Amino acid sequence: MTDYTQQLDGLRQQISALDADLLALLARRQQLTNDVAETKIKAHLPVRDTAREEKLLIKLIKDGQKLGLTPQYVTSLFHVIIEDSVLNQQMLLAQRANPDSDRPLNRVAFLGDKGSYSYLATQKYFSRRPGELLEIGCKSFNEIIDKVESNEADYAVLPIENTSSGSINEVYDQLQHTSLSIVGELTHPVRHALLVGCDTDTKQIRTLYAHPQVFAQCSHFLAELGNVDVKPMDSTSAAMLKVSELNDPTVAAIGSAAGGELYGLTAIESNLANQKENHSRFIVVARKPVEVPLQIPAKTTLVMSTVQKPGALVEALVVLKDNDINMTKLESRPIHGNPWEEMFYIDVEGNLQDGPMQMALDQLKGMTRYLKVLGCYPTEEVSPTKVAAANALSE
Amino acid sequence: MTDYTQQLDGLRQQISALDADLLALLARRQQLTNDVAETKIKAHLPVRDTAREEKLLIKLIKDGQKLGLTPQYVTSLFHVIIEDSVLNQQMLLAQRANPDSDRPLNRVAFLGDKGSYSYLATQKYFSRRPGELLEIGCKSFNEIIDKVESNEADYAVLPIENTSSGSINEVYDQLQHTSLSIVGELTHPVRHALLVGCDTDTKQIRTLYAHPQVFAQCSHFLAELGNVDVKPMDSTSAAMLKVSELNDPTVAAIGSAAGGELYGLTAIESNLANQKENHSRFIVVARKPVEVPLQIPAKTTLVMSTVQKPGALVEALVVLKDNDINMTKLESRPIHGNPWEEMFYIDVEGNLQDGPMQMALDQLKGMTRYLKVLGCYPTEEVSPTKVAAANALSE
Known part of the structure; x- marks a missing residue:
């Protein structure tokens, strides 16, 4: 057995070294595609050349097959690589067209607190953008909009629709009266997990904390769970905080595993939503509209x-x-x-x-x-x- | 402009060289993870060690961030890499447990002809498996089952359910009477596109060929299209063949872009299904059951x-x-x-x-x-x- 352990350790060290090489190559590739973007900006060429992309991908698939890699593997990988490259190039073009949106600090207002789905969406959107991120958690959509209108925040990230529960009417109604402009969008997967603060299992849970919309999205799971008290909270992050404070094996929150971790919670079940494909679409708003270069969609x-x-x-x-x-x-x-x-x-x-x-x-x-x-x-x-x-x- | 063209060419050559290095690294990584699988087989260890995977992925995300790669980019990429590695390792274990299923030639019966969704699913399933693939297109589920029962084929690939149209009852009813065993499963995305055989556009189409279930899945698109004759065909591949033979700017078929290409057809619109998430699940059946090692799910x-x-x-x-x-x-x-x-x-x-x-x-x-x-x-x-x-x- 120790022999096998040594063999495994050796192989794993080789894989880790190889993964470091992979990351370095990917970073170098990103640099090269950014250089391509700079050249395209000067030459007024569109970011994507789908005919060229297809030709390249077919060549990669064939070369991959010679090396024993399946076509679907090479295709899936290069879809991810090309998507990242296109997003980076588009962002570069958008930045060039809006030089004054380049700030050392982006102050961003969103619903809830650390760990909410809006928080995770905010992290994702700004991870690709330069400048530090200052998160400003808010209690209501009204407060979020106010923060940007009064220049206490530069951006607001607002959920606008969800694949299972539909449009978020309150946000649409806020948009009717505001002077702010939509400057971006993003979609973010919503993956509800059962989060607990101490050693326990699903059968022991008697009280569940979550946002009411989350309960609605997980109604099948709740029905299966049976005899459990349901406590609606203002936000997913409030539910997480509550469960982490109670430190009780009979309570749990519903939220994302990534968010729960911020409160020291562990996911003991995942994929709780009735609809397995559950995404939210967010809009990003600011005081000034942005100019979108014609080269990007x-x-x-x-x-x-x-x-x-x-x-x-x-x-x-x-x-x-x-x-x-x-x-x-x-x-x-x-x-x-x-x-x-x-x-x-x-x-x-x-x-x-x-x-x-x-x-x-x-x-x-x-x-x-x-x-x-x-x-x-x-x-x-x-x-x-x-x-x-x-x-x-x-x- | 020529200057920019030269710059772009130079950058693209560098990217192509880098992509070749990427593929070589990925092939080497596959070799290493297969060696890991061989060691695990001998040591009777499970294929997946999710705690280890998580630790590794977190390290990769952090290392990637230092190199300017976003967490979601590194996560998406390594999900693809780990998925492929897990599938390969599982297949290796399954092969070791069923040495007599290792054939130089796999004769596989499926519904329709080259280009059908069943054909594409067959290609995908056997691309990861050793041995040459001999495709045997059939006209009915009955014929497919017969081929395997009478040893004219080694495997049958049968669609069993679809996310939008539900279970395929005919296949279930066939399973009631057969002596064959289910030896595998796979899901395959169904992406309906509008396929034409010559230079034309959607507005000119007057006649549409497709399988009746495809029409059902694209009813919204058909309603939008308006005044068009709908011709039901036995299979998607039959619809494609028809359109390629007619060579008429007023006719089109509905099927996958990849399948249409086999008939020289071009996709002029895609994503035609009412439900955007459209998958079919297939089962693979054979005369003998397989043994599944306990180390794999x-x-x-x-x-x-x-x-x-x-x-x-x-x-x-x-x-x-x-x-x-x-x-x-x-x-x-x-x-x-x-x-x-x-x-x-x-x-x-x-x-x-x-x-x-x-x-x-x-x-x-x-x-x-x-x-x-x-x-x-x-x-x-x-x-x-x-x-x-x-x-x-x-x-």
Whole structure:
């Protein structure tokens, strides 16, 4: 047995050394692709060249096969590598176009405290951006917006929709009254785990702390659990704090494993949500709009109310269609104090500077009672390189 | 401009050279992890050591951050690397336990022809396995099963369920009567694209060819498309062949981009399914059951009919629960010619050789009219390494 242990140790040391080499190569690759981005900025070339990407990926798949690597392995790996490279290049371009957004310190307001899903999303969004991050936890969406409007924060990160519980209406309603602009978006996986503060197991749990929306998303798990007291909390981080303070084998919180760790909690069950694919989409807002270079994919968010006649909304949507503008989201919200009218929030693909977008906005102005651009911002989603070739059946 | 072109060319050559180094490192890493697997086989150790994986990943994330790589980038990459390594090690163990399944040629029966989703799943499953692959396209599930039963094929790959359209009852009904065993499983993404044979665009399409289930899965897209003739075909590959033969700018097929390429078709729109997360699960069946080593995660599929009294099924399920056996799927099907009885197909996590599994089967034998193990096989899904540490907020 000791022989095997020694063999394993030797192999593992070799793997660790090799992984260090891998990281160094990846860092060098990132440097090279950033240099490519700098050159493309000067030459006014688009970031992505999907035909080139496909050719490269097919070559990599073939070379990988010769080395005994499966096509799906090489494809999955280079999807991750190319996605990171594209995101970095896009960020570089966005920075060049908005030099004054380059700050040594980014003060960011978000809902909850360390460990909340908004906190994790904030960490993720700013991890790719230069400057230190100062997190400002807030108790309400109102407080978050206030912080940015009053210049106590530079950015706010706001959840706008969730794949299982839908749009977050409170945030949409805040957007109706604010002078802030949307400057970015991101999606973040929401993976609910059962978090405990001391040595225990699921059967011993009698009291559960979580945000009400989290309970709703995990209703099947709660039904299976049976006889348990459910305690709604203001935020996921408040639930975690509570459980860490109680230090009791009969209590647990529901939240992310990564967040729970910040409170010394351990995940004893994971994947608690009814829907296994559970993501939240967040928007990032600031006092000033950003300019999105035409070389990178952009989204634009509009808010409008139509005139009171039948079919007015449809006519407005036809304007988008006729200008070949793809709508990715439409959300309607009642207008406070005006029960006969509705406010429509529309996300479209495209840059505010595009000709067709300007044309559509001009036409819409004549047809709506109210129209405002909430922001134009870089699209976060990077579509994977397609490999359609017969010899690269990787998916 | 030529200056920029030269600069870009230079940078790209460096990236290509670096990618070749990356592939070589990855191939070397695969060799090392296979050596680890060989040692583990001799030492009777489990394939995965998740505590070790987590520690390693946290170290990689920290080292990556020092090099300017984001935590989510390093995490995503090493999830892919670890998943591939785990799958390879599991396959190695499974091979050692079933030396007679090592053939120079694997003859595999599947539904449809080159380009069908079953064809792509077959390619994927056998790409990780030694031996040449001989694909035998069939017209029906019955024919597929026949081929294996009569030793004209070694394996059959059968779709068993789809995330959007549910279980494939015809396959379940075939399993009721066959002597074959389930020896493997895999899931494969189903990404429907609009495939055309000549230069055209979506607006010109008047006739659409596809499998009826594909039409069902893309009903929203069809509704948007409007005035189009829908022609149901026996299989996706038949639809592709038809469109490639017609060579007409007003016709299109729906199928995967990778499959379409085999017929010279181009994808002009993708992501056509109503549900964006669209996967099919396939089972692999053979004449002889396989032995699954206890070191790798296994699933077992049972089929049973209960005695005719109220609550009989529930009692059977309680037996599984009391033996701590997790059920991942339950499917009921009527028994032909016996309208009062039903056949239940049950997938559970666990190895047939496990003590609790043997105990549960013994108890079930006494409670059911009919009980058969359809197969015990390696679980295909590899759960990603968890990183819960506070300094590795990677998700």
